[in-house]
Amino acid sequence: MVEVHKVSGAAYDGNAYLVMAERPVLIDAGMFAEPTIRNIRRFIDPEELEMIILTHCHHDHSAAAPAIKERTGAKIMLSKEEIGLVGDDLATVAYLFGDTAPEFEVDMPLEDGMVLDLGDLRLEVIHTPGHSPGSMCFYERREGMLFSGDTVFPDGNIGRTDLFGGSTEDLVRSIERLLELDDVSCMYPGHMGITCNNVMAQIRDSLRFARRFL
Numbered sequence: 352m353v354e355v356h357k358v359s360g361a362a363y364d365g366n367a368y369l370v371m372a373e374r375p376v377l378i379d380a381g382m383f384a385e386p387t388i389r390n391i392r393r394f395i396d397p398e399e400l401e402m403i404i405l406t407h408c409h410h411d412h413s414a415a416a417p418a419i420k421e422r423t424g425a426k427i428m429l430s431k432e433e434i435g436l437v438g439d440d441l442a443t444v445a446y447l448f449g450d451t452a453p454e455f456e457v458d459m460p461l462e463d464g465m466v467l468d469l470g471d472l473r474l475e476v477i478h479t480p481g482h483s484p485g486s487m488c489f490y491e492r493r494e495g496m497l498f499s500g501d502t503v504f505p506d507g508n509i510g511r512t513d514l515f516g517g518s519t520e521d522l523v524r525s526i527e528r529l530l531e532l533d534d535v536s537c538m539y540p541g542h543m544g545i546t547c548n549n550v551m552a553q554i555r556d557s558l559r560f561a562r563r564f565l
């Protein structure tokens with residue numbers, strides 16, 4: 352399996368993952384650029400980074416993206432549904448962190464069904480609204496890797512739906528889509544730890560949990 356390293360800058364930050372593909376990418380950026388770049392440097396020269404792929408625009412996942420882009424030259428990718436929310440303190444929930452959302456340019460809008468070619472890996476883009484309007488998951492079919500953002504977490508947990516643009520109904524439909532995947536051997540969530548233990552059963556537990564709130 353390809354190397355994936357959690358390179359987040361702080362314990363309470365959203366998880367940021369360095370994917371060591373032929374074309375290295377960062378999935379989510381967290382809030383703090385400097386410690387994340389230091390962690391990236393443990394594995395590669397940060398200037399080798401080609402893309403910063405955001406699961407959604409919430410502050411704890413995206414705030415460091417513009418500074419990391421400036422340091423590395425990597426292109427920022429974000430759901431087309433959320434490009435217009437960048438810089439909005441309410442939509443990005445920056446206010447929850449007592450902070451102001453940074454403005455930044457998105458280099459490539461992400462759409463459901465796209466495939467991102469990383470050379471030796473291909474990330475399928477899956478639109479999974481519910482936690483936020485444009486939440487995305489990324490699936491590598493051959494390796495069975497799922498980067499689930501804040502849609503689902505280990506042990507049957509789910510992303511909250513009471514923030515701007517959230518919807519429990521959408522979240523349920525999104526989790527149902529994830530259960531249609533061929534197989535997930537490892538899940539890399541936006542919070543909590545990486546899990547490679549009977550992941551599909553954990554996602555089924557997430558669906559049962561989400562349906563309780565309908």
